[in-house]
Amino acid sequence: MMRQYELVERVKSYDPAADEAALNRAYVYAMKMHGSQVRESGDPYFSHPVEVAGILTKYKLDTASIITGLLHDTIEDTPATFGDIKEMFGPDVANLVDGVTKLTRIQLQSDLSKQAENFRKFVLAMSEDIRVLLVKLADRTHNMRTLHFVSSPEKRRRIALETMEIYAPLAERIGLQEVKSELEDLAYAELHPDARQSIITRLSFLREQGTALIDTIIEELRDTLSAGGVIANVTGREKTPYSIWRKMQRKDVGFEQLSDIMAFRILVDNLEDCYRSLGIIHSQYPMVPGRFKDYISTPKPNGYQCLHTGVIGPQRHRIEVQIRTREMHAVNELGVAAHWQYKQGASHDGKQFRWLREMLEILEHTSSPEEFLENTRLEMYADQVFCFTPKGDLVSLPAGSTPVDFAYAVHTAVGDHCVGAKVNGRIVTLRTELKNGDQVEIVTSKTQHPSPEWERFVVTAKARTRIRRFVRTQQREQYLELGRQIIERAFRQAGVELSEKGLDGCCKQFKVGSVDDLRVVVGEGNVSGREVVQAVYPELKDQPKTDKIVPMTRARTKPKPGAALPIKGLIPGMAIHFAQCCHPLPGDRIVGIVSTGKGVTVHTIDCPTLERLADEPERWLDISWDEDTRDDSHIGRVKLILTNEPAALATLTTLIAQNNGNIVNLKIINRSKAFFEVIVDIEVRDVRHLTNIIAALRATTVISAVERARN
Incomplete structure (x- = not known):
């Protein structure tokens, strides 16, 4: 464990103006607070915050960050309070410790809503001060290094999984490439130990067999650049077992088929030498097509800059070459910590990072924590x-x-x-x-x-969030109008007066904030019109229920082909059929097509099938629906995309039933791991009835798209 004076000397080595007294005070205070607490390894608990502070000194962070590393577990695990920290070390340190404490509670929980809500708090804490994330990453790094001491296999796996899914991507996002690689590999060791050991064994064999070859390639690259007038530092860098395994999985290839297990890095003094080195390498060795990437002119979002190229290099070996300046190398490995803004007294606002600003915008526009978690994971990966x-x-x-x-x-x-x-x-x-x-x-x-x-x-999460928000707004307007009509009809059938004041008075009973919100929940089917009437006029609850609020005025049987139905414009007794291509409903504009021996087939006026009959006007009849058809049932067809998850189909059928529809046929026409594409035939009264059902289906999260099928 690092001693007190060693930690102070480390900080003073890169920041001579560091507050030595505050560092000493924090070291002693943390030791006192953690007292006799021990870790699962048997070491004193205090060794952990000291190691975290030591990791932070590698990033050359400011005094407040180092003190936060020493104190980051005090509020969580000791009697210390936020007020105590604020009084002894000031509001800056207190806020940082409080932010890290909140992040410590982020876990991949079985309850998705809790996990998602924690993740929202995570992003908000980062946005306040990015140093919170840096301290948390140092904390997670040391915890992963000592993960093997945790006795519970389930706990080890949970910690490794959340490291892989949350912390490693966040480290990459702020440019901490070295931290990201270490976290991924440590998590990989826990999640896939056998696969990792297999790769390590193969790497060891290659290392023994190819040491001389690697030295030869490095020497030849250095001589080639020197002959071209560029003085460079050339090194070989072996990929981590996890990055090798991930590439094998992504490309579906074996270990022996990978050509870039070893990458050669060229460090030069300035930007001009980067491109000069690239020209020398490409003029000396054949370039592998599709392997050149210029991240200097177009840096990655986390600030990463480098030239990547693949060539058939020395001794005809296919190698990957990375070219960068020494300054770029520092930024690429340590990200935001490499050019730490706090030394210059700049703002601590984490919103300077574009990806973090977009996360906050997504946070503002998502309707649920689960949706936010889904979208931010997309952004990170x-x-x-x-x-x-x-x-x-x-x-x-x-x-x-x-x-x-x-x-x-x-x-x-x-x-x-x-x-x-x-x-x-x-x-x-x-x-x-x-x-x-x-x-x-x-x-x-x-x-x-x-x-x-x-x-x-x-x-992108931003696009998906905005689209969903617009759809929700449109659905609300539809439900608002539908709810208004249902409530008006319910009051009319009950023979009582409808007033805004009366509706406003019962909003609290239905746990809604306004009359419009009440109309929306009625339109959604969560509250019936009769319930609203009885809330406004409680005395009606004891009266017998004589009529249904939504009358069931349709036949339950499907019309038989050839049956005479009341359609205006037809000869009495003529056999009629409803076209299976467009499924016309009362309320649609329709046209009749005469078929020899079959009678008349009824199509909607916009049915694509009619285009083939444009040259036969003698077969067309001008017809329209008779008013009496409102009591009949007709088949409406809808096409929808259903999320592949438990109870999704049950939700679909329940919603249709709640809206007085009767499913007569259901067919899955396409399926994937995430979605089912489904055609559903529903008995309805008319177009309006089908439209109401479609509106109800659009409101549920398990259905991502729904429309009336025309073919």
């Missing part, structure tokens, strides 16, 4: 593609992004009004996948609004 606006501005996006994602990345209003796109001057569809270097121009229209269909192909 995505590989990047770099595209340009027509003016040359760079926009970084996750791999697989589309023009809609690009539009929302440029500005929310651009995304909302997007109607088309040009990529490299050529008109493309909105679902086209963008590639590195594409120049994207978005075409907008003031009358355009986000389409629910966009959610099926967008990949």
